[in-house]
Amino acid sequence: QLNSTFYSNTCPNVSSIVSGVIQQALQSDPRIGASLIRLHFHDCFVNGCDASILLDNNGTIRSEKDAAPNTNSTRGFNVVDNIKTAVENSCPGVVSCADILAIAAEASVSLAGGPSWSVLLGRRDSRTANQAGANTSIPSPFEGLSSITSKFSAVGLNTNDLVALSGAHTFGRAQCRLFSNRLYNFNGTGNPDPTLNSTYLATLRQTCPQNGSGTALANLDPTTPDSFDSNYFSNLQNNQGLLQSDQELFSTTGSATIAIVNTFSSNRNCLLSKLRSVNDKYG
Numbered sequence: 001q002l003n004s005t006f007y008s009n010t011c012p013n014v015s016s017i018v019s020g021v022i023q024q025a026l027q028s029d030p031r032i033g034a035s036l037i038r039l040h041f042h043d044c045f046v047n048g049c050d051a052s053i054l055l056d057n058n059g060t061i062r063s064e065k066d067a068a069p070n071t072n073s074t075r076g077f078n079v080v081d082n083i084k085t086a087v088e089n090s091c092p093g094v095v096s097c098a099d100i101l102a103i104a105a106e107a108s109v110s111l112a113g114g115p116s117w118s119v120l121l122g123r124r125d126s127r128t129a130n131q132a133g134a135n136t137s138i139p140s141p142f143e144g145l146s147s148i149t150s151k152f153s154a155v156g157l158n159t160n161d162l163v164a165l166s167g168a169h170t171f172g173r174a175q176c177r178l179f180s181n182r183l184y185n186f187n188g189t190g191n192p193d194p195t196l197n198s199t200y201l202a203t204l205r206q207t208c209p210q211n212g213s214g215t216a217l218a219n220l221d222p223t224t225p226d227s228f229d230s231n232y233f234s235n236l237q238n239n240q241g242l243l244q245s246d247q248e249l250f251s252t253t254g255s256a257t258i259a260i261v262n263t264f265s266s267n268r269n270c271l272l273s274k275l276r277s278v279n280d281k282y283g
């Protein structure tokens with residue numbers, strides 16, 4: 001049973017300690033907040049929010065860090081270590097790593113100009129990892145909308161939740177290898193994805209040349225790359241979703257997600273109340 005006062009006697013300053021370390025890290029890495037919230041997402045989709053994603057390989061553990069959605073992709077583990085050190089200095093042996101990831105996600109959103117909320121706390125850390133689970137449960141950007149919807153449904157999240165949470169792609173970066181099929185040869189057609197805005201397409205082709213390395217980076221939100229705002233949704237309305245899985249929310253004919261994108265794009269309060277209800281249900 002999670003609650004927002006879990007550490008009010010044992011570590012009353014935990015949120016400001018976490019936020020302070022992230023503020024520090026943002027000075028040299030404007031992307032770090034995005035990387036941290038993604039760690040929370042990739043943790044929670046595999047055996048729940050239990051910090052399983054932080055466990056390294058050893059005799060028995062096959063680390064989730066080496067699963068396909070995470071390897072050469074998730075980042076920020078060093079900052080999580082710095083946060084843990086700072087928290088341990090003030091409150092030794094009290095705060096779980098799973099709660100640190102949840103607090104860091106909220107702090108990252110609020111430091112990027114997004115909403116703040118009171119984080120539910122009291123998660124317990126796992127001693128085992130589930131690499132196979134990470135491979136199957138975390139959605140891929142190449143997967144269709146119906147398959148992604150099923151993966152959200154498997155963890156108790158509905159279509160509204162899917163669209164609201166995808167809005168985290170309002171900040172952070174993605175590597176060319178994760179969307180360049182859309183730029184040159186979409187589904188074997190020899191042509192770009194027809195749902196891609198042509199000006200945006202030209203820009204992305206410069207960032208991701210056809211025989212480039214694939215590890216070059218593009219902003220997930222071309223309009224406000226480091227701010228947590230609702231531009232993600234207006235970008236989709238303008239055919240400027242970066243990942244196939246982003247644009248499909250708006251461009252899949254007949255999909256219920258279209259109206260949801262329109263609502264979140266025009267009404268910030270709708271989005272905020274949705275995000276709060278996800279937090280209250282799942283912490």
Ligand code: HEM
Nearest residue numbers: 034035038041073139140141165168172173174175178245
């Ligand atoms: C709906 C299904 C989703 C898919 C298919 C997806 C896929 C991806 C991919 C492919 C990247 C780029 C990774 C790389 O370049 O190495 C990415 C980045 C990111 N994702 Fe998602 N994602 C999804 C949902 C979410 C959710 C629910 C959140 C958080 C609530 C989230 C937060 C982020 C953030 C903040 C980044 C940028 C990370 C950085 O700059 O380090 N994503 N996502």
Ligand SMILES: [Ca+2]
Nearest residue numbers: 043046048052
């Ligand atoms: Ca987990």
Ligand SMILES: [Ca+2]
Nearest residue numbers: 170221224227
């Ligand atoms: Ca933005």
